[in-house]
Amino acid sequence: MHNDSKHIASAFDRDLEAIQAMIMKMGGLVEAAIKDAAQALEERDVELAEKVREADKAIDQLEEDVNEEAARLIALRSPTASDLRTVLTVMKISTNLERCGDYAKNLAKRTGVLVNMRPIEGAAPSIRRMAREVEEMLKLALDAYIQRDVSMANEVRHRDLDVDQMYNALFREFLTYMMEDPRNITACMHLHFIAKNIERMGDHATSIAEQVIYLTTGELPEDARPKGDLTSQAAGAEDL
């Protein structure tokens, strides 16, 4: 067993790299989906929204492929505890990415509804800014994974607080619009969901970052999973 360990390790590494390549591809597709979905919303572009909905199938397929290949890798190479942890992390990251893809698809679906309502001034650009922030966080989180870079991972966690703040501001804004004019209510309900879903994508990027920290240091950050959605509570200080 020990004589073979070097050979086994490199076969493992080669297989792992193939799976990581799938993760990076998934990441690229998810980033594009977020960007396109936000643009479709802002430009009221139903065709682009439809494209996002279609593209989600490829993301779902990649997640299945990652899970299958990871299970195959474990069964075939019987990785050591530390290598095993890496493979399980990769599987979790693919789940995080798949969820983000679902949220982007949901955003695109709601665009199809929102084009039939009168626009809420300023909402779409705010949402696009929030989406861009989340898109960058995802990219950073995946880079942090590939480079096992804890400081990059920590930056992702830090930036998630900005996203939460953007969401909280939008929540208050939508409340105001609804109270001003009941005809805004339905559109604002949809926009609010969109904002919430983007905030959740930020949580998934943060979750990837936390897994990188766990993988690299062996410990989760003490204040893991900071949740900045203040709208769910009275005071909220505990969550910052």
Next chain:
Amino acid sequence: MHNDSKHIASAFDRDLEAIQAMIMKMGGLVEAAIKDAAQALEERDVELAEKVREADKAIDQLEEDVNEEAARLIALRSPTASDLRTVLTVMKISTNLERCGDYAKNLAKRTGVLVNMRPIEGAAPSIRRMAREVEEMLKLALDAYIQRDVSMANEVRHRDLDVDQMYNALFREFLTYMMEDPRNITACMHLHFIAKNIERMGDHATSIAEQVIYLTTGELPEDARPKGDLTSQAAGAEDL
């Protein structure tokens, strides 16, 4: 290797049973959390809501324990492809349960906000009914897992359509209350989130059921992940 296989298999089974016992314990805690959270909302019982928030820590801890034990089991026993699939499924189920626990906690948090607002007539009992349905679905999904019972798993999937319908009805109801009186808007936004989160718990129960089907038959149901939230789209027929 082959001479040992029977011995290895039974050691694997023993370890797996220990992990499954943790899953069942998690399931019990999550079911209690959903029930208590819905009751706290209906009776405007802030203390009970606080209890739900506290209890979530035990659920989170169990998820970590399941992941650790499962990784240890894989590393130690190098399970066959089929046993490995079971362990990976158990890990996914624990993630589903942990997410449900988070949603129950979020529900409890919002109760703390809602007690300071005037009640929306009929909302809390409707939400409690929806929560009870989801609680039963979770119980059924876990029983289906333990008994590898595909027909029970299919019942869970079927009942999820009811939950989606309950959610869609509540969404429309909340819209009406908001349009009738702007003073209802803030409370309805919170109630709507609560309803959406319960609907998501139903999706997690369904996801557990689908994993049971995959584990037992080797195939995911063709129409896996039916999403019944019609509010995100114009027509919605595709999703039923």
